[in-house]
Amino acid sequence: MLVTFKCRHFHDIVMFGDVGVALLKAMGESGRVPGAITGERVAVALENLRTAMTGPVGESETGNEKDDKEEKRGGGISLRQRSLPLQEMLEAAVANESEITWG
Numbered sequence: 001m002l003v004t005f006k007c008r009h010f011h012d013i014v015m016f017g018d019v020g021v022a023l024l025k026a027m028g029e030s031g032r033v034p035g036a037i038t039g040e041r042v043a044v045a046l047e048n049l050r051t052a053m054t055g056p057v058g059e060s061e062t063g064n065e066k067d068d069k070e071e072k073r074g075g076g077i078s079l080r081q082r083s084l085p086l087q088e089m090l091e092a093a094v095a096n097e098s099e100i101t102w103g
Contacts, residue, residue, distance in 0.1 A: 003033055004103060009096040010089040019082050020102065026052035026083070027090075034103035037093075042100060046090035053080045053087075 003020025005013040015023070021031040027045035029035060037045050093100050 001033075005086060005089060005100060006102065007089050007093050007100045008098050010092040013085050013089060015082065015086075019079065022079060023049065023083055023086055024102070026079075034101070036099055036101040038099040042090060042093045042098075045100075046087065046094060049083060049087060049090065053083050 001017030003015050003017055003024075005015070005020070017033070021033070024033075024035070025031045026049050027037070028048040029037070029045065089100060092098070
């Protein structure tokens with residue numbers, strides 16, 4: 001499964017499902033696909049994501065410690081790094097008072 005994040009003021013972001021769901025949960029969302037964030041919830045989601053990525057979850061691949069031990073052997077990309085484009089999208093949405101959808 002792939003998750004595509006969309007915002008009128010930013011390019012689309014496509015992620016593997018497990019990573020997308022982990023980031024949705026880090027933003028304080030349910031992790032259900034499809035979905036949307038509107039209004040002032042966008043700013044809250046951005047703050048939640050930034051806070052989550054400063055802790056141990058941001059150092060992992062998917063937020064799942066068991067999967068991450070196997071992935072790290074291959075020199076995987078951390079969830080913190082994978083979250084950067086989504087953080088930029090959330091910043092653009094806040095600045096332009098826009099919503100974010102995913103599906």
